[in-house]
Amino acid sequence: MSDQLAGRRVLITGGARGLGAGMASAMAAAGASVMLADVLKDVGEQAAAEIPGARFVELDVTDDAQWEAAVAHTVTALGGLDVLVNNAGIEVTSLLVDTEPDDVRRMLEINVLGTMLGLKHAFRAMRPGGAAGHGGSVINISSVAATIAFPAIAGYSATKSGVDRLTRVAAMESGKLGYGVRVNCLYPGLVPTDMGVKLAVETSALGLFESPDAAVGAVVELTPSGRLAEVSDIADAAVFLASDASRFVNGVGLPVDGGMGM
Template identity: 40%
Template sequence: MNHPHSLEGRVAIVTGAARGIGLAIADDFIKAGAKHVICADILKEELACISGPGLSTVELDVCEEKAWQALVEKTLAEHGVIDILANNAGILSFGLIEDIKPDDFRRLMDVNVTGTFLGMQAVIPHMKAAGKGVIVNTSSASAMMPSNFVSAYAASKFAVRGLSRAAALELGPHGVRVNTVHPGGVNTPMTNPGNAPQEDIDKGFGFVPMQRGCQPEEIARGVTYLASDASSYCNGTELVIDGGMTTGVYFPGLPGSPM
């Protein structure tokens, strides 16, 4: 195992793991030496394509409390421990506030926020009893600096951010760490359903200091760090991986600006 952040012998659950950032997280966990990674998602066809040493899959609707309870019970029965929960499942929507349908808003909040809440709630009793454990929740750069046309998504990710910080306060005294990762624009099937070439995607990131979009693997490495003992004093930490997107704004045409 040659990885800067060891997860040697750990058992992890990763949601939204059928593709994109979640799949990259599961893959990086295995590279870091994880004993077993359960890839949980609602996407059956994509899950069926996942295989490899230390990997297993389970169909999971993160909005269903009983499904979470069943997953945790099964994992404990088979492995005896849950060391890591990476709450990554989420959906994205676009629209002006006045145009968003209430049902669509509720669905987005249900998946992005309630799904995260239920996952945490399901693993917390075990982690508290064990006196250890790590939860990494995927928020967003939109929870640090919102943008127009993604108001519902930003609201959901602000909620994940707040929930995670509160959980860090509650669980820290029990040896359980809760942190968040905040990706910028990442090239995934969710954000790039038309599978546009990376160079075309990068053209839309002229306002980002790094002058490009992000790859799922770059987010995954940050999650692995937060899940590992290398971050043993990180609790309530918000790891922003956005190429400098939320650092500030450029004045186009002035020295120092690429725009």
């Protein structure tokens, strides 16, 4: 327990499970009031019930009107909004020769458009004159996939590279327009959440590795720290970017990948 985020009001997308739920737990433990947002209503409500003081709002991050409603609900329920974590995302494993346009469009909608809409509504709420109006911090979740060449994730890598660019442009816009909102992103390494396990299984099924364990071993081999990432590794970095300890950190991508993407 700490008071790093005491008094902060936080909205986390994709908060029902995996990294989102882990970041929510860490921020609540650091003193923040947390709103989980997800399309998975039942799972999200259960996750919120397990985090002291947390709440849940249903949100499809590709829907502009739902974003507006979710941010307004958060401001009302928590008494403001200081931090947005744009965590919601999907990954579809595919070789380039087997690219399905609909899969790529879906990743673009959730990973890129969803992040842009989050920035839109966070800025509107946090800037002077907005419903929250005191500035704040936006943390976008990119991926080590944006910095390495790993097979069968071209579409995902492209969208996560887009998140990196969005972060830097958004930080500049916020600064130039006097919004008082810092914008940074994290590059998580491979975490053995449902999404991470799915990637190992699917890349081995494509014949790229002998087995899911071999796929994991290949990732570890590329990682100087010699292990996969843990949810707590990413969550602690998110707490840092949400806190005053990072008050002069803006417009950057922070690798939390054990050196994999160096």
